[in-house]
């Protein structure tokens with residue numbers, strides 16, 4: 775698929791299935807992410823690939839995060855809600871957790887590192903789309919959880935910026951390209 779077609783075709787697919795990108799395809803997707811623009815060549819992106827049985831282990835981490843946050847709110851954990859958290863990583867055969875490493879300086883402030891990691895994440899989505907896979911960028915409470923960050927082996931200063939769910943789009947669940955309305959968003963100057 776050419777780049778412009780992939781850019782227009784990319785959609786968020788909430789449920790993905792096998793086959794997952796692996797081998798050369800997964801390498802190509804990760805290499806595309808690492809080809810993102812990056813002020814100062816800081817390479818601030820970090821990627822953790824979660825697949826197979828690792829997804830069940832990740833589900834246990836999400837269940838623990840849910841139990842802890844319920845306890846912090848002074849609530850009894852709800853078994854159904856906990857099971858929903860446990861099942862979330864099973865929505866796709868591969869998940870790539872993406873984080874921005876701590877750092878920044880006068881020339882490249884932290885916001886620009888985050889911008890580079892967002893560009894890398896978009897490259898992940900677009901490379902997956904171009905290779906015929908479906909993808910979805912998710913965040914939510916787990917992205918802001920030190921428990922998740924530590925469990926995935928990210929460094930203490932790393933900031934999770936997303937979980938990219940990857941896999942094949944189930945038959946009949948292809949989404950049409952979204953219509954992008956530019957009204958009021960673009961102008962020429964002066």
Ligand SMILES: Cc1cc2nc3c(=O)[nH]c(=O)nc-3n(C[C@H](O)[C@H](O)[C@H](O)COP(=O)(O)O)c2cc1C
Pocket residue numbers: 784785786787911912913914936952
């Ligand atoms: C930083 C970021 C975080 C996101 N987090 C979530 C999320 O936690 N849950 C979710 O359903 N979608 C999430 N999305 C995906 C958006 O919901 C999705 O891109 C939007 O609905 C537009 O749909 P499209 O991607 O098919 O064009 C996120 C997107 C971005 C850029």
